[in-house]
Amino acid sequence: MYAIGGLLNSWNVILEAHARKLSLHEALDVDTDINYENELSLISKALQGMEERVTRFPENVLSFQRQVLPFSRQETFTAWKLFIILKIHCEALQNAMIYRSEQSEKLYDVSAQEYRSLFHQEMASSWFSSETSLISMHHSLKCLSMAAYQDGVTTHKLKQMRDVMGDIVEHLAAYILDGYSDINPTIRNEEGYDAAKVLSFDLLRLFCSCEAAFQMSLDHTYFSGIVQICDDNKKCGQYIPEYDLESLVSDQTQQCSSLHNSVDFMTGLNFSKFVFRWYTDKSMFGTALELGKLCPNQMSEYVEEDERLSHLRWIQKVNDGHFVQSASDLMSLKPDGIVAFGHSEKHISLEDQQLVLSLAKLAAMASEETSIKAKYILSTVQDNLILHSVQQTSAGMIDTYDLCERALDANSLMEVSLDLAKSVSSKDDQIKACLAGLSVAKVIHASDSIDQNDRHLQSAKVWAVSIDSDLHLWHDIVRTWSFLPDKDKIANLEKTTFFNVAYHYYSNPDVRTRDEVGFHPAQNDVLRLLGITRDDNLSNLLQEAVRFCTVSAS
Secondary structure, eight states, X not given: OHHHHHHHHHHXXXXXXXXXXXXXXXXXXXXXXXXXXXXXXXXXXXXXXXXSSGGGHHHHHHHHHHHHSOXXXXXXXXXXHHHHHHHHHHHHHHHHHHHHHHHHHHHHSSOHHHHHHHHHHTTOOOGGGSHHHHHHHHHHHHHHHHHHTSOSHHHHHHHHTHHHHXXXXXXXXXXXXXXXHTSOXXXXXXXXXXXXXXXXXXXXXXXXXXXXXXXXXHHXXXXXXXXXXXXXXXXXXXXXXXXXXXXXXXXXXXXXXXXXXXXXXXXXXXXXHHHHHHHHHTTOXXXXXXXXXTSHHHHXXXXXXXXXXGGGHHHHHHHTTOHHHHHHHHHTOOHHHHHTTSSOSSSOOHHHHHHHHHHHHHHHHHOOOXXXXXXXXXXXXXXXXXXXXXXXXXXXXXXXXXXXXXXXXXXXXXXXXXXXXXXXXXXXXXXXXXXXXXXXXXXXXXXXXXXXXXXXXXXXXXXXXXXXXXXXXXXXXXXXXXXXXXXXXXXXXXXXXXXXXXXXXXXXXXXXXXXXXXXXXXXHXXXXXXXXOTTSHHHHHHHHHHHHHXXXXX
16 A cells, blocks of 8 residues: 555656646756657556555556556667656655554554564565565566666656665665565565566676675675676776675675575575686686686586696696696596697697696695505607607707697507608717607506517517618628728727617617616517528627626616
């Protein structure tokens, strides 16, 4: 009854002002080109019978709105009409709310706040929270939103009316959201509640203050509004404690209990995870991870749930102190995840993969674990870094194409090394190519997935090429070997690729205790590849040459 009285009284004030030639449109400085007589007549006609059947006030208001502000005729939404309709609707609701606040204790022996709580407990609600009343309030706000964002004359005029519309928007937003809030969550239309939050937030930002929009978002746990305003404030470079998102994400005390005990309707996420998703949606992965440090358990869960962050899970593992797992994640990155590290758009460059492997090595070394997995990861990383070093060395000997354009596997690098050892003209490059091949052979030798015989065959190919490239020299050395002193023998051997490769290889102290890809373990395969028997003079000379190498190296 008080709502109807408020509505009709507000309308009478408008009519009286018009009758006294008090030009409302001039006061508002809008819509000077419309026919006010027609507009007033249309509204008056639609309001007829409003005072009848007071219990059907929400239905009557909705019917009235659909007559004067139909969604299907958006072109009729003039700024003046919107202001008048929303004004009388707001004042009707405001009148009823004032009455409830003043009279609830007298009528029901409870305060206004207790009155709302009582509805909640009894799974009932006032007419403010009825479906029709909520639809009616949504209709008013929706019409304003449609007009405000249609980029026309009405939109421009509405922005000029920001001051007079702001109070109406703030009240209507509060009424519709409180109407939903008063309904017990077990029976509440959460989809409608969420739509009301979105609509109210947009209009509050447009017509009211940032503070009003933020407070509404907090009061009704509208996560998107909270994060948006906090982010906007941060971009402005001004620190306002109330808008500090870090405090909101980390503060799970009583002050923010309702925030952290709620979930977003659209995503089903709690507040912390919603914040991570909000920044992930904008590809601001670094910001999401930084905020994740404030609630690491939540972030650890979220990076596993969102595939868009799969290439960054290793970072969260580092933040959590799980270094071996971080190294494992880096080693298992998919190609698109590795590309995200560098600048390549179509494939994994050598530089990209080197960065990933170096990070994996650092992570594995930072761990205090001595598990088999930790040792395996460190060994695998080291092997792959060796392959990359070989690829870079080999690339320096090729001028026809870019060998470092993409990372190559061990088998491909072995082929490159052997081809280079056979084709380069420089003796130094030939030695480098053979040593590179032995480094690759060592990586292949360490692989459990390769047959034992094949492991030695890879190194044998390298040694065979190093010998075959100087075969004419070896025949000369064989003929004079027995007549020369050791000094001259070594001088002749130093002219061969084989001797120089063997010297560099056996100079490594580790080889003396673990000769994996040296000449000795591969000797039979080397001789077979060259077509030489074990009792051949060259066979004996090669063993003698290796003996000189080991003596010289030591």
